[in-house]
Amino acid sequence: MSAEMSPGQLYLDLMKRCVTNAIYDPGAPDRSSRPADGIGWPRLAHSMLGRKRLDNIQFCIESVLEDGIPGDMIETGVWRGGATIFMRAVLSAYGVRDRCVWVADSFEGLPRPSPSYPADAQSTLHERSELAVSWEEVADNFQKYGLLDGQV
Secondary structure (H helix, E strand, O other): OHHHOOHHHHHHHHHHHHHOOOOOOOOOOOOOOEOOOOEOOOOOOOOOOOHHHHHHHHHHHHHHHHOOOOOOEEEEOOOOOHHHHHHHHHHHHOOOOOOOEEEEOOOOOOOOOOOOOHHHOOOOHHHOHHHOOOHHHHHHHHHHOOOOOOOO
8 A cells, every 4th residue: 555655645644543542452451442534632642533534634735735725724623733734734745835734713612602502502511621722732742743844
């Protein structure tokens, strides 16, 4: 498999395995129940998206680049930053220097449900402390990959 991949594709494949923590034992207890699908909040990974969703992000960015569509990239609600780290890695792998990756979040977790949205009334996600990740932690995660720069 990897013998047929270009160096850029090998790098992006490695990045997917790193941000999902799949580079280590995929059966480790800190992994989500279905890591490829992005189900659950893994204890150590920088992304909860899973491989399939990261594959989709790569496909979308590559399509935008191939079609010459202008503009930056953004994720709203970044958790630990894994998807935006991966987005920055895709731009890096393609040598793109004229686009930014925007990292948008409250960096305080989810807000309490609003009574004006009855479907959310019973949600307790705002109580999940693991969803509150500071900008400093996200920036530190970018730094770990060598990707915190002027394009972020």
